[in-house]
Amino acid sequence: MITITLKDGTQKQVEKGTTVYQIAKDISEGLARVAIGGEINGKKVDLMHKVNDDVALNILRFEDEEGKEFLRHTSSHVLAQAVKRLFPGTKLAIGPAIENGYYYDFDTDHRFTQEDLEKIEAEMKKIVKEKLELERFELSRDEAIALMQEQGEDYKVELIQDLPEDAIISFYKQGEFVDLCAGPHVPSTGKIKAIKLLSVAGAYWRGDEKNKMLQRIYGTSFEKKKDLEEYLHRLEEAKKRDHRKLGKELDLFSLQEEGPGFPFFHPKGMVIRNMLEDFWRDEHVKRGYEEIKTPIILNESLWHQSGHWDHYKENMYVTKIDDQDFAVKPMNCPGSILMFKRKMHSYKDLPIRMGELGLVHRHELSGALHGLMRVRCFTQDDAHIFMLPDQIKDEIMGVIDFVDYFYNIFGFKYHIELSTRPEDSMGTDEEWELAINALEDALKEKNIPYKVNEGDGAFYGPKIDFHLEDCLGRTWQCGTIQLDFQMPQRFDINYVGADGEKHKPIMIHRVIFGSIERFIGILIEHFAGKFPTWLAPVQARILPITDRQLEYATQLKNRLISQGIRIEVDTRSEKIGYKIREAQLSKVPYMLIIGDKEMETETIAVRSRDKGELGAIEVSTFIEQVKEEAINKSL
RNA sequence: GCUGAUGUGGCUCAGGGGUAGAGCACUUCCUUGGUAAGGAAGAGGUCGGCAGUUCGAUUCUGCUCAUCAGCUCCA
Secondary structure (H helix, E strand, C coil), X not given: CEEEEECCCCEEEECCCEEHHHHHHHHCHHHHHHEEEEEECCEEEECCCEECCCEEEEEXXXXXXXXHHHHHHHHHHHHHHHHHHHCCCCEECCCCEECCEEEEEEECXXXXXXXXXXXXXXXXXXXXXXXXXXXXXXXXXXXXXXXXXXXXXXXXXXXXXXXXXXXXXXXXXXCCEEEECCCCCCCEHHHCCEEEEEEEEEEEHHHCCCCCEEEEEEEEEECCHHHHHHHHHHHHHHHHCCHHHHHHHCCCEECCCCCCCCCEECHHHHHHHHHHHHHHHHHHHHCCCXXXXXXXXXXXHHHHHHCHHHHCHHHCCEEEECCEEXXXXXXXXXXXXXXXXXXXXXXXXXXXXXXXXXXEECCCCHHHCEXXXXXXXXXXXXXXXXXXXXXXXXXXXXXXXXXXHHHXXXXXXEEEEEECCCCCCCCCHHHHHHHHHHHHHHHHHHCCCEEEECCCCXXXXXXXXXXXXXXXXXXXXXXXXXXECHHHHXXXXXXXXXXXXXXXXXXEEEECCCCHHHHHHHHHHHHCCCCCCCCCCCCEEEEECCHHHHHHHHHHHHHHHHCCCCEEECCCCCCHHHHHHHHHHCCCCEEEEECHHHHHHCEEEEEECCCEEEEEEEXXXXXXXXHHHHHHCCC
C-alpha cells in the first residue's frame, strides 16, 4: 500500500499501481466524471497514470486550465488520426496543445485546402463519436524506433533518436491510431464535444527556416459547445477591432504599395499621434529629461564602432553619399552617444537623461509586416540615461514608475519579462552578470513579479520588457529598459569624477511607447476606435437639423475651435437620424444637435457616443466639460 | 525570406475568353425632417504590374509586386 496526500490535506491508502482514475472515482463518483487527470508532485499526468509511490495528488478537472489543455492535446491526436484516415501516407511531425487550441504539422505532397479542412473536421467528429479510449504504453528505444519506422514516420524516428538516454518513451493509442507522445490525455476521444479547424499554414520542421516547410493545421476544441461558440465570438470581436480595418474606416492611416511597411498617417491619425507626442514631452520634462533630435543617416564607421554593422547589418538600409558608405539608423543610441560626447561632463551632471522621438528604419522580412504593429520605419520614444554606477538602481526604478504611470493613463494592464544574454553578444560575463543583477534588484525592490526569458536580451545588454495586455487579453511588447556597459566603452565616453579622473558612465536605453506606430495600433484595438476625448481626432460633430441652422453652426464651430476643441460640422441636407448614425459610426465622442430651439436659447442638445442623449446645455458649459475631460485624460 | 491564399471604381464585394456590375460613399436636384439609413438623377474603373497563349484576355498560363494567415524574426 502507498499513501496519497490529496490537495485538501487528507490522506488515503491505495494499492500500488492504482490509476489516477480509480482514485478520483473512489473519492467521489461525481469527481470521476469531471476529472481528466491529476498533478502528481507538481507534474501533470492523465487518468491512465498508475501511482507507484507515496505522492501528493491534485485531481485536475475539465474546468481547470490544465483540463482544457489535455483536451486540446487529445484533439491534436484526433486531428492526426483523421488526416491519416483521409490522406494515408501523410507523415506526422508534432502536434501540441497551444493557448487556445492545438495544431499538428504534416508532411505530404497534397496541399490541404479549405474543403479538406471541412472533410477532416467531419472525420474528427466521427472519431469523437466512436468514443475511442486512449491507451498509454511504453517501449524501449529500439522498439519505439522499429514501430515508427514500420509506420513510415521518419519525423517521429528523428524525435525518438533525439530524446535523452533516460527518457521514458511513451505512446498513446486510440483505435487504429498510435502516436509517440508524452501525454497527458483525456481518457476518451468522446470527451471532446466541440471541434473546429481554423486554418492551415506553413511551418518549418522544428521551427528552423533551413528545414523543410511542413503544413500545419490549426484547430480548437472544447468540452462544451457553448465554450466553442464563445471562443469563435471572441475571434469575431477581435476581427472587428483590427486596427487595419478601423484605421481605414476611421481614416487614420494607410499603407501603400509604393512603400511596403512604411505607413502614411492621415490627418486624423496625425491628431492622435501629436496628442501622444505632446503628452510624452510634457511627462519627460517633468521628470528631468532633455529632448534631442539626431540625424537618420550616419556614416558606416559609426555603425562599426557601435557594433551594429557586425550584429545588425541584415536589418539595415545602406546607401552611398559621395562614395562613402552610410546607413539609415536602425536605433538611436549611437546618435545620442555622439550628443553626449560633444562636451566634457562632470559627475555632478549625472544622471543625464536624453530623450528623442527617433525615426528608425529596419529592413524587416516582407512576411513579417503587419499593419502598424510591424513596420519598416517607426518612431521610437527613445531615451538614454547616462549615470554613475550607484545611480543604476534608482534610475531603473524611476523608469519603471514612469512606465507604470504612462500605461495607467490608457487603462492598460501589463506584465514584465526579463531577458538575459543572447548567443550573439558583446562584453564579458562579469559585465553581463552585473547588468542582469542590477535589473533584477530593481524589480525585486519594487516587488514586481516577472518572467525570465533566457538568451533573449539585446546584443549589448540585458533588458526588462513591458508587455501590455489589451481589453481582449492579448499581449504586446511595448516598453523596454536595457542596461548597457558596452556602448560607453566602444565610444569611449567619459565623465570627470570627484577625483579629477576620467570614468565611464553606465547607460540605460529605454522606450515607453516602444514605437509610436505600434502603440497607436494597440490603442485603436484597445479602444475599438472609440478614443477617449483627449485623443479623439474629432471631439465633437455639430449636426444642424435643418439648413436654417447652417450659419449658426459655423459660428458655433468657430467658437469651439477657438477654445481648442476639435470639431466638424455635418452640413448635408440629410435627416438628423441619418447624421447621428454616421457620427456614431465614425465614433465621435460628442454629437451637438442644433435646431431652432437651441439657436434661440444659445444651447446645444448633446448626445454622447457612449451614454446617448444628455439633453440641452449651455455652450459654455459644454466647452468647460470637454476641456476638463481632455485635461484629465478621462477614459 | 519561406508555405499557402487573395488582388475588380474611395470602401465592401459580385461577375466572367467578346473591351465590366451592385450596395455604401461622392456630386446635383427634390425633401427641411428633433436623436442610428427620405427620394431621384449623375459622375467615377486601362479589373495590381509585365510578358505569353488567342482573331480577341480583366477572365487562361508564366513571372513580378502588394496584401492576408502562419513559420522565422521583432518595437
